[in-house]
Amino acid sequence: MSIAPRKPPLQFALRLKRALGGRAGWNGLAAQIAFAAILAWIAYEIVANARTNLETQHIASGFGFLNYNAGFDVNQSLIAYNNSDTYWRVFFVGLLNTILVSVIGIVFATVIGFIVALCRLSPNLLLSRIGGIYVEIIRNLPLLFQILFWYLAVLAALPAPRQSISIFNTFFLNNRGLVVPQPVTEPGLYPFIAALAVGIVLALGLRRTARRALFQRGQMIRIWPYVLGCLIGLPLVSMLIFGGPLQFELPQLKGFNFAGGARIIPEFVALTVALSTYTGAFIAEIVRAGVMSVHKGQMEAGSSLGLSRAATLRLIVVPQAMRVIVPPLTSQYLNLTKNSSLAVAIGYPDLVSVFAGTAVSQTGQAIEIIAMTMGVYLLLSLTTSALMSVYGWRINRSMAA
């Protein structure tokens, strides 16, 4: 691989100079220190100036408000919350709602994106036209408009709670959302989870063995019956011995709404649908570009080996396309997360709505709250970016191997 002559290893001082000052050496280092000092001074001035101005205007400042009672309710919360909890709790309630809609949105957007891209690439004229029309319509309409459309469209189509659409008297669909039986934990839950975990570990081990056998000795081992046994059999055994892990509480109509049972609110559904269809259109184009970047000869090579079109795509084309796909895909994921802040328009209680909205107007501490909110979005974006970088790095490594 490497034909170029090896460079002699750098001396310690030289190496340090290189690391700190780049190509410009010690001069570069001085410039960097000066630059950092100016940045620090500007940051200090901004904070000090803001603080003095807030004090002279008698505007409350600081983060003490986070420990006060919020005094308002939120209609969807992944952690226990009521109106006598603190603003800290409100912050986490909003954050988790944002993460929930982003993660589910990303999963659906990716699935939609890949399906639409494969439609567009399909030799079937009808499929490719449908894919093209989808992309052109969805990506050319403003997202806020689409969110409102889905919300009002979803609401308009659904009946009032008393006329709910009942599915086996277990699921109820109405304009307050989808009411589903609520799982209640039973003593059998922990053995069940343990059995499932053991099953997963065993299945992964089997897969490893099978792959090693395939790559090193060219031996095909049929493992799926054993994998199924581990994943389904073990938990079943645990259920027989310790009893079921969950029981389901059925919803019942009481007064205006259903009591008991859990509920998926229409705001969540509308926001997830809008975000994932919208981002899906962009992902479709990225995937299409990625697949088309793989040379046609790869496809022909696949068919000359006797692989089907689907198998060629799955085993040969897509893995190579992923190298091109992953970086722009990451920025679509980031866009989706940031776009979820449009939730306030349809009353979905995300971070911007409950924390940078209600909490700001109740405490008046806009600077602190907006800074925290921006920090959170930055952190979410950097985390997504980092995870995708690791994924991209693994793909590149496996390609090189």
Add this chain to the structure above:
Amino acid sequence: MKRVSLAVILAAAAALSVQAASAQTLKTVKDRGQLSCGVSQGLPGFSAPDDKGNWTGIDVDVCRAIAAVVLDDPTKVKFVPLSAKDRFTALQSGEIDVLSRNTTWTVSRDTSLGANFTGVTYYDGQGFMVKKSLKVNSALELNSASVCVQTGTTTEQNLADFFKGNNMKYEVIAFGSIDEAVKAYESGRCDVFTDDASGLYASRLKLANPADHIVLPEIISKEPLGPMVRHGDDQWFDIVKWTLFAMINAEELGITQKNVDTMLKSDKPEMKRVLGTDGNLGEQLGLTKDWVVKIVKAVGNYGETFERNVGTGSPLGIARGVNNLWNKGGIQYAPPIR
């Protein structure tokens, strides 16, 4: 993202502008030749543009009265429509000179926001609106209801207190703007829409069939609505405060838009003091002697403004009730001009 970025810009401006803290609002307004007044994004009767694009309403008339005394021209007002959650930041940052936007006077807003309330333009209280078809007659029958509300107001906390205090369950759906909340209520997402009672009547006008909805009798909170100015400028605080007091005093003395010119010839000492034909009370405020005349000519007295915008002569048709003068069975009471 638009809302956030606006809040960010305003917050940054509040933090960084040195000018905002100075006590020069009167001079700034005169130099600019225009009053910058924060109003709602459209609440009929309080502040809303009419079909020709002119802003009208009680809150708007307060702005026009201030422009009349300060700039001698009630039309020299720039109206800045603000959402409930952006309003205080806009005032803090100096983007507006006065906030006249159906804002409830509370202790926390009077202290921690760096702003002061100058008086009460309208005594309001929070109520509930429901569809008649639900056959609900009292707010105490609303157990397990879904409630639509606008975010960024005192309404959310009152709502939580009311339902908790009466041991009732409910679900709240909070929207960024009042129009979206009303639309969701109309589409059946909520059983109940809650807002200040005046706001409920105003929103009901926007519904397809206003007659199908009723406002429940319970008023669950005190919502005294009034204008706000920044801390640290006592002269400006006095001007805004006494503009409203002058409107109320004018009604009490029977000075109206029509008869103000004849009243100028009055011999009554109190009338002469108020209208500036005797003494220099206006100049003490940093204004002119005939400041009350300017206000009444521009927008009329308090009663005239009320009737024109929200009273029985307007589409809202709200009775004077507690907003009547103190000597006519209400609680509107202004300190004397002397």
